[in-house]
Each structure stands twice: as structure tokens, then as C-alpha cells.
Amino acid sequence: MIRADLLQRSRLEGLQGSKSADRVPAFVPSDNRLMTRSRRLNAVGRNVLRKEGIEKVTGTVRYIDDLSFPGMLHARTIRSTIPAGEIVGIRLNFDTDGFTIVDHRDIPGRNVVALIEDDQPSLAARAVRHVAEPILLLAHPDRDVLRSADVEIEYRQTPPQYDAGTSPAIFKTIAIDKGDVEAGFRAADVIVDGDYRTGHQEQLYIETNGVIAVPDPAGADHGITVYGSMQCPYYVHRALKILLGLPDEKVRVVQTETGGGFGGKEEYPSMIAGHAALLAWKSGRPVKLVYDRVEDMLATTKRHPGVIRHRTGVTRDGRLTAMDIDVLLDGGAYATLSAVVLSRGVLHATGPYGCDHVRIRGRVTMTNTPPNGAFRGFGAPQTQFATEVHIDRIADRLGIDPVRIREVNALRPGDTTATGQRLGADTSALQVLREAVKRTGFKRRRRQLSRGLTPGSDPSRTRPLRGIGLSLIFHGSGFTGGGEVKLASRASLALTERGARILVASTEIGQGTRTMHAQIVAETLGIPYDAVEVNAADTGVVPDSGPTVASRTCMIVGRILQRCAEEMKARLGRMTPKQYLRAHGPLMITKEYERPAEMRWDDAMYRGDAYGTYGWACDVVELEIDRDTWEVKPVMFTSVHEIGRPIHPLLARGQIEGGSAQGLGYALLEEVVMRDGRMANAQLTNYIIPTTLDTPPMDIVMLGIPYPHGPFGAKGVGEMPIDGPAPAVVNALRHAGIDLREIPATPERVMRGEVSSFES
Amino acid sequence: MLNGRRTRLDVHPMKRLLDVLREECGLTGTKEGCGEGECGACTLLVDNRPVNSCLVPVAHVAGARVMTIEGLRGRHPLQRAFVEHGGAQCGICTPGMIMAAVAVGRKPALDQIRTGLAGNLCRCTGYEAIYRSVMRAR
Numbered sequence: 096m097i098r099a100d101l102l103q104r105s106r107l108e109g110l111q112g113s114k115s116a117d118r119v120p121a122f123v124p125s126d127n128r129l130m131t132r133s134r135r136l137n138a139v140g141r142n143v144l145r146k147e148g149i150e151k152v153t154g155t156v157r158y159i160d161d162l163s164f165p166g167m168l169h170a171r172t173i174r175s176t177i178p179a180g181e182i183v184g185i186r187l188n189f190d191t192d193g194f195t196i197v198d199h200r201d202i203p204g205r206n207v208v209a210l211i212e213d214d215q216p217s218l219a220a221r222a223v224r225h226v227a228e229p230i231l232l233l234a235h236p237d238r239d240v241l242r243s244a245d246v247e248i249e250y251r252q253t254p255p256q257y258d259a260g261t262s263p264a265i266f267k268t269i270a271i272d273k274g275d276v277e278a279g280f281r282a283a284d285v286i287v288d289g290d291y292r293t294g295h296q297e298q299l300y301i302e303t304n305g306v307i308a309v310p311d312p313a314g315a316d317h318g319i320t321v322y323g324s325m326q327c328p329y330y331v332h333r334a335l336k337i338l339l340g341l342p343d344e345k346v347r348v349v350q351t352e353t354g355g356g357f358g359g360k361e362e363y364p365s366m367i368a369g370h371a372a373l374l375a376w377k378s379g380r381p382v383k384l385v386y387d388r389v390e391d392m393l394a395t396t397k398r399h400p401g402v403i404r405h406r407t408g409v410t411r412d413g414r415l416t417a418m419d420i421d422v423l424l425d426g427g428a429y430a431t432l433s434a435v436v437l438s439r440g441v442l443h444a445t446g447p448y449g450c451d452h453v454r455i456r457g458r459v460t461m462t463n464t465p466p467n468g469a470f471r472g473f474g475a476p477q478t479q480f481a482t483e484v485h486i487d488r489i490a491d492r493l494g495i496d497p498v499r500i501r502e503v504n505a506l507r508p509g510d511t512t513a514t515g516q517r518l519g520a521d522t523s524a525l526q527v528l529r530e531a532v533k534r535t536g537f538k539r540r541r542r543q544l545s546r547g548l549t550p551g552s553d554p555s556r557t558r559p560l561r562g563i564g565l566s567l568i569f570h571g572s573g574f575t576g577g578g579e580v581k582l583a584s585r586a587s588l589a590l591t592e593r594g595a596r597i598l599v600a601s602t603e604i605g606q607g608t609r610t611m612h613a614q615i616v617a618e619t620l621g622i623p624y625d626a627v628e629v630n631a632a633d634t635g636v637v638p639d640s641g642p643t644v645a646s647r648t649c650m651i652v653g654r655i656l657q658r659c660a661e662e663m664k665a666r667l668g669r670m671t672p673k674q675y676l677r678a679h680g681p682l683m684i685t686k687e688y689e690r691p692a693e694m695r696w697d698d699a700m701y702r703g704d705a706y707g708t709y710g711w712a713c714d715v716v717e718l719e720i721d722r723d724t725w726e727v728k729p730v731m732f733t734s735v736h737e738i739g740r741p742i743h744p745l746l747a748r749g750q751i752e753g754g755s756a757q758g759l760g761y762a763l764l765e766e767v768v769m770r771d772g773r774m775a776n777a778q779l780t781n782y783i784i785p786t787t788l789d790t791p792p793m794d795i796v797m798l799g800i801p802y803p804h805g806p807f808g809a810k811g812v813g814e815m816p817i818d819g820p821a822p823a824v825v826n827a828l829r830h831a832g833i834d835l836r837e838i839p840a841t842p843e844r845v846m847r848g849e850v851s852s853f854e855s
Numbered sequence: 856m857l858n859g860r861r862t863r864l865d866v867h868p869m870k871r872l873l874d875v876l877r878e879e880c881g882l883t884g885t886k887e888g889c890g891e892g893e894c895g896a897c898t899l900l901v902d903n904r905p906v907n908s909c910l911v912p913v914a915h916v917a918g919a920r921v922m923t924i925e926g927l928r929g930r931h932p933l934q935r936a937f938v939e940h941g942g943a944q945c946g947i948c949t950p951g952m953i954m955a956a957v958a959v960g961r962k963p964a965l966d967q968i969r970t971g972l973a974g975n976l977c978r979c980t981g982y983e984a985i986y987r988s989v990m991r992a993r
Contacts, residue, residue, distance in 0.1 A: 152929075303888075790981055
């Protein structure tokens with residue numbers, strides 16, 4: 096139970112915001128103008144208490160597995176055990192009495208998980224393209240009986256394709272050209288080549304995927320409601336309509352409290368929701384389908400592995416004259432969001448550097464492995480890993496400092512990107528770089544450590560090797576290209592007696608959506624933060640605000656809400672909400688996304704303003720390497736982020752710290768071992784994510800340079816923190832004498848890297 | 856004793872303590888993250904020591920004092936600190952994390968916190984906000 100007095104106290108403090116705000120250290124350098132100004136603002140810039148915070152710390156908040164409905168059945172998915180082939184026969188070796196059994200023939204609508212290509216069946220009919228592909232669904236009131244049901248499937252196998260590089264099945268290619276890359280190479284003094292590889296990564300939200308489907312009482316025109324853990328209720332809504340052949344109003348999707356997403360609950364919930372819905376539709380009873388950890392890891396999407404080739408022309412003093420970049424992503428068995436992941440990948444492939452002559456070729460291909468999909472960063476961690484390690488190698492080759500080469504080439508306001516986007520005043524690559532270098536004493540520290548690395552300085556070789564490295568990255572906020580225009584997202588604000596209620600489809604998945612949106616609305620209306628309520632993300636009530644992805648929830652949806660609040664404030668005039676409601680009745684304001692007037696994008700040519708704007712960041716990692724075990728231990732992590740103005744500094748900092756830890760896992764620990772198309776380490780015992788003992792102390796800084804089209808100057812923050820750690824780690828390893836071009840940097844790879852570096 | 860109350864249950868002795876709490880006792884604050892004792896989301900206290908309730912058959916706690924997140928009744932200083940200092944993001948690891956932090960004891964040093972929480976995975980925070988919460992709880 097929530098104690099009433101605790102709740103009361105928290106409300107009071109949320110209202111005043113002062114006590115908790117004063118106790119947290121300043122997250123922005125003290126000379127920053129914005130921080131000073133923010134003290135005058137009512138809610139924005141303050142660390143108000145998270146809307147659902149009390150419920151989370153008392154364990155009273157309900158996640159999907161905490162919910163139950165009368166007469167509810169439990170469900171299980173029968174999956175393929177082969178990577179490629181055909182289903183020849185299915186035998187049910189159990190007493191089917193009391194079971195609900197669904198296969199592809201039970202699908203009332205189209206057998207697809209509707210997304211972009213509609214190539215992925217909800218249930219395999221005949222062809223199988225990957226291990227763990229769903230074939231059959233079972234439901235039963237008793238979980239033990241359900242678990243003991245034995246299903247045997249006979250297949251005719253065909254040779255699987257595991258190599259994305261030679262796969263003839265291409266999901267998408269993208270070409271970006273700027274200037275004349277051959278002329279750029281002719282102008283170069285030195286040309287540097289390099290191949291870089293990144294592995295799969297599992298999102299590893301601590302709450303596994305799960306849903307409950309509840310059918311309406313049977314009738315001529317009954318519908319269905321699906322509750323579940325998800326990022327994008329309207330993706331699920333659309334997929335269910337197509338799968339079940341139902342109109343809009345017969346399908347309702349309600350997000351339940353979600354225990355982490357990281358992209359892993361962007362498109363996958365459409366699959367699991369479809370399965371529960373099919374069983375509920377057939378049985379006429381509520382059906383719960385919650386994966387256990389092993390199933391979640393075996394079957395659901397992961398980050399696309401990548402192979403990125405760079406060929407770069409550079410002058411002797413470090414200026415880039417030509418960048419020729421080839422990006423290959425492994426899409427897995429179905430298209431999912433691969434085309435869009437590739438898009439973000441190639442749009443970030445140059446890193447935050449200016450170059451007049453650029454050629455980028457990207458492709459994502461099919462392999463017989465479980466489909467890869469959305470994961471925080473969405474293609475950019477792969478391509479920027481390659482660029483940042485490559486830039487350090489170029490600096491090494493030229494004998495110049497890694498800071499200097501970045502200073503020379505970093506994008507500045509007024510520069511153009513590979514797509515010809517002219518960058519605005521909020522282009523902060525140099526600021527974040529300089530702040531990070533200054534804060535860490537990077538150059539001095541690097542010299543100190545280098546001295547320790549000179550041959551003969553430690554003849555016994557007992558001390559761990561030490562190195563320090565950095566990365567400079569950028570990340571586009573919002574959907575790619577014309578995506579935001581196509582989405583045409585909407586948000587609503589309803590007037591209440593106390594203040595206002597927010598109605599958006601944007602989901603709270605831990606990042607602080609409810610809190611941050613309520614701050615924007617409170618600030619705009621000039622009312623207390625606690626007078627703003629946030630409705631559940633329920634498609635029966637809220638408009639389609641687009642998906643909760645792409646670092647867009649604050650900058651894009653938050654801005655729409657701000658415009659709703661501006662109009663509400665104008666309508667209220669000098670009346671209180673209560674007076675207005677009495678005089679005029681209910682007031683609901685809905686607004687749609689408006690493209691900033693100067694934004695242009697040509698999707699056919701891949702030219703123009705790829706994103707509304709970009710965030711900028713510089714990460715510095717110092718690490719040590721055990722000479723016996725080759726384990727790498729980061730000992731200090733510093734990150735300087737420029738994300739516009741943080742609406743809630745503590746939440747924004749939480750995004751940076753959490754994303755950085757996830758990025759360090761990507762760099763060092765997290766290896767998905769694929770054996771015969773199957774994840775061989777699909778459990779937490781041997782898929783290792785960072786614990787408290789693997790995560791170094793973090794020094795996080797946010798510079799606030801306001802973006803004029805974001806709410807109160809805010810940009811996106813969610814994804815960028817995961818882009819920088821991996822290249823910073825690998826650059827620190829190079830500094831310590833270990834030449835790696837691949838992550839994760841497991842002890843085995845580090846050991847091999849040392850040998851090759853001493854040979855070269 | 857369950858959360859300070861004498862409790863009698865008629866369940867299969869080999870049923871996981873986690874399932875008994877969630878399904879028989881209606882105490883859903885204790886979460887399952889992995890089912891193999893790796894993630895710590897199901898952490899609770901048995902005789903004041905933290906255990907993974909997904910690995911414990913209920914028979915093992917006969918006669919013992921079991922304390923779950925519900926047993927803190929929203930009164931523990933750690934609970935308030937986790938809200939104030941951003942220690943809870945998505946919240947799914949939070950009950951287990953708080954119970955593990957209770958077992959670390961009062962006024963711990965950072966090293967003690969790191970070691971005491973090493974069996975509890977959090978994917979959202981990078982742990983920094985959790986350290987701040989535990990250190991500032993009072």
C-alpha cells in the first residue's frame with residue numbers, strides 16, 4: 096500500500112520542487128546562462144518527482160505479469176528448431192482436451208506482422224526462415240499442463256544463409272553522394288583503409304516481453320483489447336487490425352507499465368500481441384502470454400551486426416579530403432525495421448565531421464537468423480564505432496593528436512553534412528570535445544600513460560596496461576528525413592478542474608515521458624507540475640502521437656504538447672480552469688506536428704535536412720587491461736553531452752548514465768554467440784551485461800544550447816549516449832597498444848589484438 | 856513470518872518462493888527477471904539476508920522471517936531516496952534493488968554499495984543514480 100502521508104509529502108515537494116532540486120548538484124557548468132534563467136521557470140529545468148515514482152519504489156505499480164483476469168488462460172509458443180526449410184508435418188503428442196490450439200489457418204485476417212514490408216508471417220504456414228520462428232500457439236488454464244504438452248514438428252531442411260556479405264537477398268540499399276570522391280582522393284596526401292565489425296546486442300530490458308489479450312463478450316460485432324509491455328501502442332493497434340481483419344474501433348491497445356524497452360519493445364510487441372489475440376479470439380477467454388528470459392533472448396529482435404569499410408583521404412595536417420564508406424548490416428530473416436535502421440546508420444556514417452567529398456553505400460541483407468530490429472541508437476552505434484576508431488587510426492598514421500584531428504574536421508555551425516544539410520547555431524561538436532578534453536586533462540593524462548607504456552618501463556610486466564581514449568559523436572533527433580511529416584503525430588490536452596490532462600500515445604518506459612511532458616505543459620500553462628495528469632497510453636482514448644522511439648518523445652511530441660498548452664492558455668484568458676469549465680463546458684485541444692518551415696528533405700536523392708537537429712557528445716574512457724586474463728576494466732568514464740536544454744536534468748542525466756553503461760556493455764561484455772542460426776548463450780548466466788562491479792564511475796556534463804524548434808529549447812537525448820562508449824573504449828585499447836577493429840572487446844579478442852599490434 | 860505477520864500457507868513445498876508470494880499471497884512487488892538467480896529482480900530478505908526468491912523452494916523458508924518490498928510499507932528512507940535521486944527508472948529492478956540495499960545496511964561506503972548490489976542488474980540507470988539514492992537515504 097502507498098502510505099498516504101508519503102504521497103502527500105511528495106506531492107507537496109513536487110509542487111515546490113525546491114528541496115530535491117537544491118540537493119542535486121548542478122549538471123550544467125555554472126557559467127551557463129540557461130541554468131540561471133531556469134530558476135525562474137516553474138517546472139522546466141527542475142528535478143520534480145517522477146510521476147509514478149512512489150508506485151515504483153513501493154512495488155505497487157502493475158506490470159503485465161502482475162495482472163490477471165477471470166477465466167484467463169496461459170499461452171505458449173511452439174517455435175521452429177531449424178534455420179531454413181519447410182514444415183512437413185506437425186504431431187501433437189498430448190491430450191488436447193482443454194487446450195486452445197492456433198495455427199496459421201486460424202488467422203481471420205492476413206497472416207502478417209504488419210510493419211513496413213509485411214513479409215513476416217505471424218505464424219509460419221510452410222516456409223521457415225529462422226530458428227525460433229513461431230509455428231503453433233497453445234493455451235490452457237494450467238501452466239504446468241501447458242508446459243508439459245509435447246509437439247513434434249517434421250521439417251525438410253534447406254541450406255541456410257548466415258553470411259550477410261554474400262546474401263543475395265537484399266532488404267534495402269541506400270546511396271549518399273556529396274562532391275566528387277575521386278577528386279577528393281587525388282587531393283589527399285595519405286589514404287587510410289579499415290574494416291570494422293560490430294556484433295549483435297540484446298536489449299535486455301529486465302521485464303521480458305508480455306501481453307494479455309481480452310476479447311469482448313461474444314457477439315456479432317465484438318472486438319478485442321490487448322494490454323501489454325510496449326513502446327508503440329499504435330503499431331500494435333495497426334498490426335492487430337490487419338491480423339484479425341477488424342476495423343479501428345474494434346481493437347484497443349493499452350500500454351501497461353513497461354519494465355524497459357531500448358527498442359526491443361518497438362516492433363516486437365506486434366508479434367506477441369497478435370499471438371495472444373489469436374488465442375483469445377478462438378477461445379473467447381482472456382489469454383496471458385509472457386516470455387521467460389530464455390525465450391525472449393532466443394526469439395526477439397537484437398541490434399543488427401555490422402561490417403563497415405572506410406577508405407579515407409586526408410592531408411598531412413589532418414584535413415579529410417574524401418570519405419568512402421561501405422555499410423553492411425545483417426537484417427536477419429525478415430525485414431522488420433531494417434530499412435530504417437540502415438537509413439540512420441548511413442546518415443551517421445561520417446561521424447560529426449565535415450568533408451566535401453563523400454560516398455556512402457549502405458545495404459542490409461537477409462540471413463537465416465532471428466530478425467534484427469530496433470535497439471537504442473538504431474544503426475548509428477555501428478557506423479559511428481567504425482568512424483571513430485578509423486579517425487584515431489588516421490591520427491596515428493599522421494602522427495597527430497586524436498584531439499587535433501577532431502578539432503580540424505568537426506562540424507561547425509554553417510557546415511554541411513553528407514546529405515547537404517546546413518547546420519544551425521546549435522552545432523556543438525567543438526564545445527563538447529573541448530569541454531571533455533579540459534575536464535579529463537586528456538592530453539596530459541595520455542602522455543602520462545604513454546610514458547608508462549614505453550618498453551622497459553615495467554620489465555616485469557606485472558602492472559596492468561592502461562590507456563585512455565575518446566570519441567566524438569552526434570545523433571539526429573526525431574524521425575529520419577520526411578518521417579515526421581508522414582507520421583503527422585498528434586497530441587491532446589484536456590482541461591481539468593485542477594489543471595490539465597495529457598493525452599498522448601507516447602509511452603513511459605523508464606525514461607520519464609510522463610514527468611517531462613507534464614513539466615512542459617505545467618510550464619506553458621503557468622500551473623503547478625502536480626496539477627497536470629497524464630492519461631494511460633490507451634488507443635481507445637489517446638491520439639496517435641507516433642512511436643516512442645528515435646529520441647523524439649521530448650523534442651517532437653513535447654513540442655506538440657507545448658503548442659496545445661499555448662492555445663489552452665489563450666482560451667482560458669484570465670479564468671481559472673474551474674471557471675472555464677463552468678462557463679464553456681469541456682475543453683480538449685489537439686494539435687498535429689508542424690514541420691519547421693526551413694526543413695527540406697528529398698527521399699529519392701537522400702539530400703537535405705536528414706533530421707530537425709542533432710545532439711553532440713564526447714566520451715572519454717580510461718581503462719586498464721589485466722596482462723594475465725586480458726580482461727578490460729574501465730576505470731573512469733566522462734561524457735559531455737549537448738542535448739539542448741534538459742527539461743528535467745536528473746532524468747536526462749539518467750539517460751546518459753544508463754545509455755553509457757549499455758554502450759560499455761556493447762563495447763566489452765555483450766556477445767551474442769550464434770551457432771547454427773541459434774543464439775547459443777540465450778540466458779543471463781552467459782550473456783553478460785554490466786553489473787555494479789563492471790561499471791566505472793561516471794562524470795556527466797550537459798551543455799545547454801537551446802534548439803529553437805524544441806520545447807523550451809530541448810532536443811532528443813535517449814539514444815545518443817550509446818553511440819560513444821564503444822569507440823572510446825577501443826581507442827583507449829589502441830592507446831595501450833592493442834589494435835582492435837571489432838566489438839565486443841572480449842579477452843580473447845584483446846589477446847589477439849595485442850599480438851597483431853606488436854607485429855605491425 | 857511474512858512481512859512481520861505470522862503466515863500459514865498450504866502449497867507444494869517445492870514451489871518457488873517467488874511464485875508463492877506473487878500467486879498465493881498477492882504480493883506482486885517481487886519481480887521475475889531471469890528465473891536463474893542472475894538478475895536479482897526477485898531479491899527479498901530471509902532472516903535479514905538478501906536471497907533470490909526464484910531459486911528458493913518455499914519449504915526452505917518455513918519458520919523464517921521473510922520481508923518483501925511490501926513489508927517496507929513505503930516508510931523506508933531508501934524508498935523516498937530512490938524517487939528523489941532517480942534511482943528508479945523503469946522500476947522493474949527497483950523492489951529487488953531496494954531490498955538488496957536494505958541488506959547493505961546504514962551509511963554504507965560506495966564500495967560496500969557496489970559489492971552489495973553486484974547481484975542486482977539494472978539496465979536503465981548505469982547504477983550511478985542508484986548509488987546516489989543509497990548514499991543519500993536517511
